[in-house]
Amino acid sequence: MISLRQKRVILGFLAGTWCALHAAAARAEPGDRAAESAPTPSQVAAPELTPPRVLSDTRVAYPEGATGNAEVVLELVIDRDGAVKQARPASGDEPFSSAALAAAHGFRFEPARRGDRPVSARVRLLVTFVQEEIPDSAESTAAAPEQRAPGAAAPEPASQPIEVTVEGERKPLSRKLSRAEARLLPGAFSNPFNAIESLPGVTPTLSGAPYFYVRGSPPGNLGLFLDGIRLPSLFHVFAGPSVIHPALVESVDFYPGPYPARYGRFAGGIAAGSVRPASYALHGEANVRAFDSSALLELPLSDQSSLTLSGRKSYANYIAHLFAPDISVDYWDYQARFETRLSRSGRLTLFSFGARDLLQERRDDATVGLIDSAFHRVLVRYEYETTQGRVAFGTVLGSDQAKLDEGRVALRDTSVELFVEGHRRLDSLTRLDAGLDAVTGRYRTRLGHFDDLESRADYAKQFPTRVDRVVGGYLSLERDVTRRLHATLGLRSDLYASGHDTALAVEPRLSSELQVTPHVALLSGFGVAHQTPGNVLPLPGATPALQEGLQVAYQSSAGVRLSLPSDLTVEATLFQSALFNLSDAPGVSRLDNGDDTVDELSRSLGSSRGLELSLRRSLTRKLGGYLSYTLSRTQRSLGRVTGPALFDRRHVLSGAVAYAFSRDVHFGLRGSFYTGIPADVAYVEAARAPPRTSPYYRIDVRGERRFRIGTNGAYVAIVLEMLNTTLSEEALGKSCNAYVCREDTVGPVAIPSAGLEAVF
Numbered sequence: 218m219i220s221l222r223q224k225r226v227i228l229g230f231l232a233g234t235w236c237a238l239h240a241a242a243a244r245a246e247p248g249d250r251a252a253e254s255a256p257t258p259s260q261v262a263a264p265e266l267t268p269p270r271v272l273s274d275t276r277v278a279y280p281e282g283a284t285g286n287a288e289v290v291l292e293l294v295i296d297r298d299g300a301v302k303q304a305r306p307a308s309g310d311e312p313f314s315s316a317a318l319a320a321a322h323g324f325r326f327e328p329a330r331r332g333d334r335p336v337s338a339r340v341r342l343l344v345t346f347v348q349e350e351i352p353d354s355a356e357s358t359a360a361a362p363e364q365r366a367p368g369a370a371a372p373e374p375a376s377q378p379i380e381v382t383v384e385g386e387r388k389p390l391s392r393k394l395s396r397a398e399a400r401l402l403p404g405a406f407s408n409p410f411n412a413i414e415s416l417p418g419v420t421p422t423l424s425g426a427p428y429f430y431v432r433g434s435p436p437g438n439l440g441l442f443l444d445g446i447r448l449p450s451l452f453h454v455f456a457g458p459s460v461i462h463p464a465l466v467e468s469v470d471f472y473p474g475p476y477p478a479r480y481g482r483f484a485g486g487i488a489a490g491s492v493r494p495a496s497y498a499l500h501g502e503a504n505v506r507a508f509d510s511s512a513l514l515e516l517p518l519s520d521q522s523s524l525t526l527s528g529r530k531s532y533a534n535y536i537a538h539l540f541a542p543d544i545s546v547d548y549w550d551y552q553a554r555f556e557t558r559l560s561r562s563g564r565l566t567l568f569s570f571g572a573r574d575l576l577q578e579r580r581d582d583a584t585v586g587l588i589d590s591a592f593h594r595v596l597v598r599y600e601y602e603t604t605q606g607r608v609a610f611g612t613v614l615g616s617d618q619a620k621l622d623e624g625r626v627a628l629r630d631t632s633v634e635l636f637v638e639g640h641r642r643l644d645s646l647t648r649l650d651a652g653l654d655a656v657t658g659r660y661r662t663r664l665g666h667f668d669d670l671e672s673r674a675d676y677a678k679q680f681p682t683r684v685d686r687v688v689g690g691y692l693s694l695e696r697d698v699t700r701r702l703h704a705t706l707g708l709r710s711d712l713y714a715s716g717h718d719t720a721l722a723v724e725p726r727l728s729s730e731l732q733v734t735p736h737v738a739l740l741s742g743f744g745v746a747h748q749t750p751g752n753v754l755p756l757p758g759a760t761p762a763l764q765e766g767l768q769v770a771y772q773s774s775a776g777v778r779l780s781l782p783s784d785l786t787v788e789a790t791l792f793q794s795a796l797f798n799l800s801d802a803p804g805v806s807r808l809d810n811g812d813d814t815v816d817e818l819s820r821s822l823g824s825s826r827g828l829e830l831s832l833r834r835s836l837t838r839k840l841g842g843y844l845s846y847t848l849s850r851t852q853r854s855l856g857r858v859t860g861p862a863l864f865d866r867r868h869v870l871s872g873a874v875a876y877a878f879s880r881d882v883h884f885g886l887r888g889s890f891y892t893g894i895p896a897d898v899a900y901v902e903a904a905r906a907p908p909r910t911s912p913y914y915r916i917d918v919r920g921e922r923r924f925r926i927g928t929n930g931a932y933v934a935i936v937l938e939m940l941n942t943t944l945s946e947e948a949l950g951k952s953c954n955a956y957v958c959r960e961d962t963v964g965p966v967a968i969p970s971a972g973l974e975a976v977f
Contacts, residue, residue, distance in 0.1 A: 269295050269338050273325035277344055280312040286928065287313040288880050291321050291342045297335040299326045307341060308839045308877065317344045347928045391470035392416050396463060396493075401836040401875045403887040404917030404940040406970060407504075408463040410441075410451055413488055414889075415871050417829035417845045418473035418792065421891065422803075422864050424915055424947050425940055425966045427452035428754055430864050431473050432794050433825020433851040434485030434770065435801040437751030442480065442489040444568065445636075449592050449617050449757040451488075453531070453548040453574055460550045460572035462527035464502045464513040467493040473829075474774045474792055475744035478691040478707030478726050479638070479652060484748035484770040484796065492568070495523040495556045499977075506972035508533040509548075522557040543579040548572070562603060566611075568596040590619040592757035608639035615658075617757035625665040626676050628758040632658040650693040650707075658685045660760065679750075679761045686714045693726075704729040713749060715763030722747035722767060736780040740790070746770045751800040761800070765820055769797040776829075784838070788831045796823035804862040805855040807897045807907075822854040823862065836885070842874035860905045861895045868892045881923040881932075890914040896951035896958060910948030910960055915941040931977035941967040 289309030296302040304321040306314040321342075329338035394416075399409040413429065414421055420430040428436035441448040443461060452459055459466075472480070472487040480487045500515040513527035528551040550572035558564050571593035578585050598611035615632040638652030662680045667673035689711035698704050707726035713719060728742035748768045750761035776790030798820045805821045827849030834841045851865040873887035893910030923934040944965040951960045 267330040269299070269329045269340060270327040271324070272299065272327055273323070275320075275324050275342075275344075277317050277320040277346070279346055280316040283312050283346075286925065287346045289314050289317040289344045289346070291317055291344060293321060293324070293340045293342055295326050295328060295338050295340060297328050297337055299328045299335075301326075302337070308880070309344075310879065313344075313346050316346075345928070391472050391476075391489075393468055393470055395468045395837075396466055398836040398841075399463070401841075401883060401885055401919070402873060403885045403919035403938060406458055406463075406938060408459045408461075409466055409469040410459045410461070410488065410490065413469070413471055415843070415845060415873065415887070416471055416473070417788075417790070417831050417847045418486075418827075418849075420847065420849065420851075420864060420866050420869055421889075423949070423963070423966070424889070424913060424945075425968060430804075430851065430862075431486035432772070432792055432827070433796065433823060433849070433862070434794070435751065435799075435804055436754055437800065438483055438485030438748055438768070438770075439755075440480060440483030440485065440487045440489075441755070442487065443570075444490070444492040444596070445638075446568075446594055446596055446613055450572075450574075450590070450755045453550070453572065454546055454576045454588050458509070458511075458529065461490070461570065462511055462513050462529060462550070462552055465493055465525070465527055465552055465554075467491045474772045474794070475726055475728060475742035476746075477650075477705070478693040478709040478724070479650060481689060481691065481709045481711055481722075481724060481746070482687070482748055484746045484751075484768040484799075492554070495525065495554070497521075497523045501975075501977050503975045504972055506970050508536045508970075518557075522555070525552070525554040525556075527552045545575075545577040545579070547575045559599075562601055564600045564602075566596065566598045566600070568594075568598075570594055586620055586624040588620075589624065590617075590757045592617045606639060606641035608637070610637040612636070619756050619758040621756075621759065622672070622676070625667060626680070627663040627665075628680055629661045630658055630758045630760065632656060646697040648695045650695070651691065653690040655688045656686065658760075660685065660758075660762075678764075680759070681716065681762050683716045683762055685749075685760075685763070688712050701732045702729065703732075707744075711747065713763055713767065715749070718763045720747075720763060720767045738778045739776075740778060741775045743773045744771075746772060753802050766798050768799055768820075771795040784834055786831075786833050788829070788833075790829040791827075792829065793826040794824065796825070799823045799853075801853065801862070804851075804864065805853045807863050807895060808853060808855045808858045808860055819855060823852065825849060825851040836873070836875040839877045840874070842872065844870075844872045846870050858905075860907065864894055866891045866894060881925065883919075883921040885919045887917040887919075888914065889917075893948055894950070896953050898953045908951065908953060908958055910951045913945060913947045914943070915945045916943050918942050926977070929977075932975075934974040934976075936970070936972045936974055938970040938972075939967065940969075941965060 287310060290307040292305050292307045293301050294303035301322050301324050304318055306318055309317065328335040330336065394409040394412045396407075396409050399405045399412045400407045402412050402415065405411040405415075411427070413419060418432050422428045422430065422436065429439065430436065431439055441451050443466070448460070450460060468491050470489045470491070472489075474486070476487045480489065496515060497517045497520065498515070499517060501513060503512040504510065509529055509531040511527070511529035513525065515523060515525045517523055529549060531546070531548045533546045533548070550570070552570040553568070555567040556564065571591065573591040574588055575586070576588035578587055593616045595614040596611065598609055600607060600609040613634040613636070615630070615634070617630040619628045620626065621628065634654060634656040636652065636654035640648060640650040642648050660680065660683050662677070662682050664673055664676060689709065691707060691709040693705060693707035695703070695705045705726070705728045709724040709726070711722045713722070724745045724747060726742075726744040729740070731739040733739060746769075749763050750765070751768065752759045752761060772792075772794050774790055774792040776788060779787040781787060799822065801821060801823065804823070805819070827847060830846045831843065833843040836842065847869040848867065849869075850867065851862045852859060853862045869891040871887070871889045873885060875883065875885035877883050890912065892912045895907040895909055898907045917938075917940045919936070919938040921934050921936045923932045925932050944967055946962045946964040947966065949961045949963045951958055953959075
């Protein structure tokens with residue numbers, strides 16, 4: 218636990234740093250600061266960023282002599298006066314791309330604005346050419362094309378979103394994964410949550426398994442959120458898909474280190490998914506694969522109301538029995554959202570979702586449950602927005618259940634959360650975010666017959682029947698300290714109560730972004746995070762009691778981001794984490810060395826430091842891809858022994874390339890490589906620098922062929938995808954004595970997928 222004196226020192230240091238930055242800003246650039254410190258009323262009331270708006274007729278004549286339908290994506294640079302300064306085709310075939318390019322220079326826009334000040338912007342504009350069907354006896358003519366631009370009424374296909382980048386706009390400090398990119402990433406199976414594995418700072422435990430170490434923190438310390446709602450688990454069994462339909466997830470913000478004060482109660486990273494906004498238009502998606510089927514349907518009930526239904530059902534038993542005849546697997550999930558606008562500024566949302574997973578094994582004419590879990594969530598939220606801010610309040614009801622140890626342990630949790638949160642722009646330079654919430658959870662444990670009474674006692678100690686409560690709040694202040702320096706100071710505090718145990722967590726956060734040049738930015742962050750005891754793996758209902766105190770993490774990072782030509786982005790980040798009172802039974806499993814003073818529930822100390830490198834170009838481009846590399850060292854101290862954690866992989870390398878042969882044919886490759894994990898050794902001295910298992914590599918592939926239906930963006934696609942086409946085996950562990958080492962392997966874990974998708 219952090220002492221009160223330590224907390225005061227940390228808070229005093231951060232407050233002093235904030236004041237020093239503010240004072241330095243007041244002395245620097247006096248002319249600019251004087252103008253900025255006295256904004257006009259119109260500047261305060263206006264939105265921070267306003268995208269450009271089309272003023273002229275942007276229809277493009279159908280090229281003479283051409284046939285068929287086509288789409289062209291143009292990249293336009295719109296000047297401060299609204300004229301097209303530069304134009305180039307990003308994708309599209311001739312003669313359509315030349316026709317669109319020639320017409321683009323005559324387009325006129327209302328320029329983008331920051332407050333009341335016009336600024337230049339880069340726009341990706343989709344131009345759609347449609348050839349009119351005509352009778353054989355009629356003279357051949359071509360219809361005027363349909364063209365869609367920002368602000369246009371016609372819908373745009375979800376696979377070709379228009380991007381607007383306003384001059385000076387800050388990119389998020391998180392690592393964002395959009396659904397549009399995740400669809401094209403081999404091995405991600407169209408889901409942005411699955412693509413987390415490809416990001417720097419993430420160390421896999423086992424290829425294909427959705428459990429990751431993030432900057433040294435174990436899988437149970439990774440916070441998972443969807444639309445602000447905590448997810449107890451993210452993926453189905455049998456290396457299955459996400460428990461949330463991918464078409465419902467617009468993007469995922471991934472914070473591997475210091476994260477915003479809005480998020481708390483996790484001592485690792487944060488993966489926060491954003492739900493796709495309601496379009497108030499008819500939209501649907503369906504996917505049929507060899508082992509499951511899924512669908513999403515959005516129904517406009519009126520101009521002000523929308524209903525979205527989605528879900529997935531597995532029939533994976535047929536595939537599972539090919540590889541393991543004694544294994545039975547089943548899973549399903551559902552999502553339902555109703556949204557209605559009660560006024561111009563008010564909106565009511567009802568959102569419910571849940572999932573079920575079942576994995577069984579046949580043993581000696583008896584069926585044994587290996588995994589049996591389910592969860593449900595219901596959100597009721599009201600939001601009110603103005604030009605200066607937003608406020609939201611509501612409640613989240615939850616129900617989790619799981620069975621462990623072949624069904625001998627049954628866990629159930631019902632919870633109620635009340636929350637209020639919002640943000641307000643204090644002036645053109647400053648934004649305030651704040652929130653409060655309270656959660657009550659009732660945990661019930663039922664223990665069956667155990668031959669081993671010690672194991673029964675361990676479960677009773679770790680998961681007692683109890684009532685847990687936590688009350689917390691946060692404040693976050695963002696400010697443009699100078700024209701180039703942006704800083705965020707946050708403070709979060711949570712009070713935990715579990716049975717007779719209580720704990721207080723105070724968590725300061727500080728992050729900054731210094732724009733050295735228009736193409737070079739320096740990023741830094743520091744934060745403290747707390748968490749109740751974690752389970753080995755995320756599982757609904759399996760939340761240990763608050764005993765032996767909270768886990769604590771001190772997280773820091775510093776890096777540089779470069780914006781290169783051709784929309785390439787390069788990032789390099791140094792990070793360091795210090796972990797105290799850590800729950801990481803797998804990570805320390807190789808360090809006990811027969812020490813009777815420790816067991817699997819013992820807490821440990823940990824540390825992680827390293828370097829993250831990435832080179833990225835959006836996968837939605839005609840040619841896109843990324844390279845990601847992590848060099849790290851993760852250690853644990855348990856009892857009298859200090860050494861590398863079980864899943865300490867020094868080198869993790871990942872890369873992908875996606876190419877669009879045409880607007881309807883896509884192909885991608887992804888490669889992964891990482892070094893081995895430390896071996897179990899029979900003597901204490903070697904635990905500090907043990908031998909390691911063999912390195913691992915794999916290659917994933919994805920191919921897609923679309924068949925267009927009509928002219929409104931609907932299509933049917935054949936998608937072929939496979940994880941681990943190289944059929945590589947992976948070392949699961951290695952045991953060494955004084956004479957010999959023996960390596961255990963698993964696999965090959967290869968997941969093929971052949972599916973039929975339909976979108977309208």
